[in-house]
Amino acid sequence: MSVAIKAVRGVHDILPADTPRWQRVEATARRVFEAHGYHEIRPPIFERTELFARGIGELTDIVQKEMYTFEDKGGESLTLRPEATASVLRAYVEHGLHVQPKPVRLYTIGPMFRYERPQAGRYRQFHQLNLEAVGEVHPGLDAEVIAVLMELFQGVGLADRLTLALNSIGDPACRPAYREKLVEYLRRRAAELCQECRERAERNPLRVLDCKKPGCQPVLDEAPSILDALCRECAEHFAHVRRYLEAMALPYRVTPRLVRGFDYYVRTTFELLTGELGAQNAVAGGGRYDGLVQLLGGPPDPGIGFAVGMERVVLLLSSDSNKAGPLALLIPLGDAALLRLFPVAQAVRKQGAVVELGYGVRRLRSELDRANRLKVPYAVIVGESELEKGEALIREMTSGAQRVVPLSRLEGELMTLAGRR
RNA sequence: GUGAGCGUAGCUCAAUUGGUUAGAGCACUGGACUGUGGCUCCAGGGGUUGAGGGUUCAAUUCCCUUCGCUCACCCCA
Numbered sequence: 035m036s037v038a039i040k041a042v043r044g045v046h047d048i049l050p051a052d053t054p055r056w057q058r059v060e061a062t063a064r065r066v067f068e069a070h071g072y073h074e075i076r077p078p079i080f081e082r083t084e085l086f087a088r089g090i091g092e093l094t095d096i097v098q099k100e101m102y103t104f105e106d107k108g109g110e111s112l113t114l115r116p117e118a119t120a121s122v123l124r125a126y127v128e129h130g131l132h133v134q135p136k137p138v139r140l141y142t143i144g145p146m147f148r149y150e151r152p153q154a155g156r157y158r159q160f161h162q163l164n165l166e167a168v169g170e171v172h173p174g175l176d177a178e179v180i181a182v183l184m185e186l187f188q189g190v191g192l193a194d195r196l197t198l199a200l201n202s203i204g205d206p207a208c209r210p211a212y213r214e215k216l217v218e219y220l221r222r223r224a225a226e227l228c229q230e231c232r233e234r235a236e237r238n239p240l241r242v243l244d245c246k247k248p249g250c251q252p253v254l255d256e257a258p259s260i261l262d263a264l265c266r267e268c269a270e271h272f273a274h275v276r277r278y279l280e281a282m283a284l285p286y287r288v289t290p291r292l293v294r295g296f297d298y299y300v301r302t303t304f305e306l307l308t309g310e311l312g313a314q315n316a317v318a319g320g321g322r323y324d325g326l327v328q329l330l331g332g333p334p335d336p337g338i339g340f341a342v343g344m345e346r347v348v349l350l351l352s353s354d355s356n357k358a359g360p361l362a363l364l365i366p367l368g369d370a371a372l373l374r375l376f377p378v379a380q381a382v383r384k385q386g387a388v389v390e391l392g393y394g395v396r397r398l399r400s401e402l403d404r405a406n407r408l409k410v411p412y413a414v415i416v417g418e419s420e421l422e423k424g425e426a427l428i429r430e431m432t433s434g435a436q437r438v439v440p441l442s443r444l445e446g447e448l449m450t451l452a453g454r455r
Numbered sequence: 456g457u458g459a460g461c462g463u464a465g466c467u468c469a470a471u472u473g474g475u476u477a478g479a480g481c482a483c484u485g486g487a488c489u490g491u492g493g494c495u496c497c498a499g500g501g502g503u504u505g506a507g508g509g510u511u512c513a514a515u516u517c518c519c520u521u522c523g524c525u526c527a528c529c530c531c532a
Contacts, residue, residue, distance in 0.1 A: 043523070095530055099456075117532090146532080151456080154526070162532060230529085295531055316532060343532025367490065400485080402492035417490060431492075
């Protein structure tokens with residue numbers, strides 16, 4: 035025997051025991067998204083490396099060390115997408131979707147790839163639901179997008195186990211000034227910060243704010259808040275978003291220290307948080323990205339969107355989903371009976387009933403045993419004597435009651451039973 | 456990339472200070488029971504003990520390397 039090949043590190047098979055949960059989440063997402071006027075788009079899962087470098091930001095961790103980048107045979111540098119927004123917006127620009135009435139509402143579902151050490155709720159290939167609304171600056175759109183997100187989680191029954199964290203991180207008009215103020219503050223209290231925060235204070239000061247080390251907390255608690263430093267436009271935008279959310283009775287928690295990992299975010303940012311997933315507490319995250327479309331070579335269209343981590347959602351969902359098994363096991367005894375039952379099985383399957391067909395080689399006892407373990411409600415027995423008389427036995431498994439039906443009417447009988455289920 | 460813990464059958468786990476042929480339950484297949492299931496009993500298939508090397512008369516057990524898993528850091532969905 036040769037050595038078995040195993041799956042690559044950080045990726046995983048989604049087995050039949052789990053796929054019902056995945057399907058439930060996907061179906062709910064499609065229903066909710068479509069109900070709000072969003073349409074599916076399916077971009078490729080790899081792109082020119084430059085798209086992500088430009089879109090996500092050269093200096094982000096994702097671009098610097100987490101991308102699956104390779105050269106194709108033509109010598110071009112390609113990258114498996116680490117996130118979907120850049121691809122969706124690239125397609126938006128490339129195919130002129132911006133000529134449609136704004137906002138343009140899009141969503142996509144699929145795998146993402148990041149080269150990270152796997153951990154609870156974190157994988158190298160993982161799956162996201164992505165929703166994007168492009169071409170509108172009005173804060174009503176921010177509220178709409180967040181409302182769609184919340185409705186999705188109400189739909190899968192997780193809304194009350196999650197909290198919505200909301201923040202505004204300003205825009206190019208006000209963030210630089212805040213950044214200066216923050217750096218100044220962090221320098222002043224550098225002695226009280228951990229080594230890493232001290233280094234980051236120079237490189238990427240905003241990220242210092244979400245350091246989880248207890249030692250840093252007091253310093254960060256007293257740090258100047260971005261919300262006090264917003265320019266008038268950003269402050270008004272944020273106030274409106276909050277008012278709309280309140281009008282829809284959507285609870286949220288203002289979290290001035292919420293910072294996100296992509297450079298492109300401006301103004302509104304948000305995350306859906308859980309305490310049930312260890313260190314991976316974000317189930318979904320998103321924000322506004324005015325300026326990104328232009329950065330990617332398109333028109334100056336603003337936009338906002340979010341990503342939902344499917345693995346994390348599925349982990350929160352109980353595995354109670356009991357899939358419906360087959361309606362019946364058809365048991366032929368001998369090849370002649372199998373020849374007679376094959377077309378019947380195909381006919382009812384074509385009409386949507388799920389039946390399993392034996393091959394006529396096992397004993398009746400074993401087949402009934404199998405029917406029992408398959409948990410089918412009915413078994414259909416056709417042996418030599420039935421075949422001679424043109425009959426079939428329909429056995430009701432829980433009671434053991436059997437009745438005789440003509441073989442010619444078996445298909446109809448099965449469909450009646452299927453309808454009753 | 457850093458750190459810690461763990462790798463024995465498809466699954467959950469045993470195996471004495473290092474000691475003979477690595478076991479059990481569940482699951483799977485068959486039989487007891489010529490064509491009537493759930494219970495019971497019996498049997499069978501399935502393991503390079505993650506891989507490679509070392510110490511030893513002898514390694515699942517001790518040591519090294521490596522791979523993988525898990526958790527945390529980091530980062531994020």
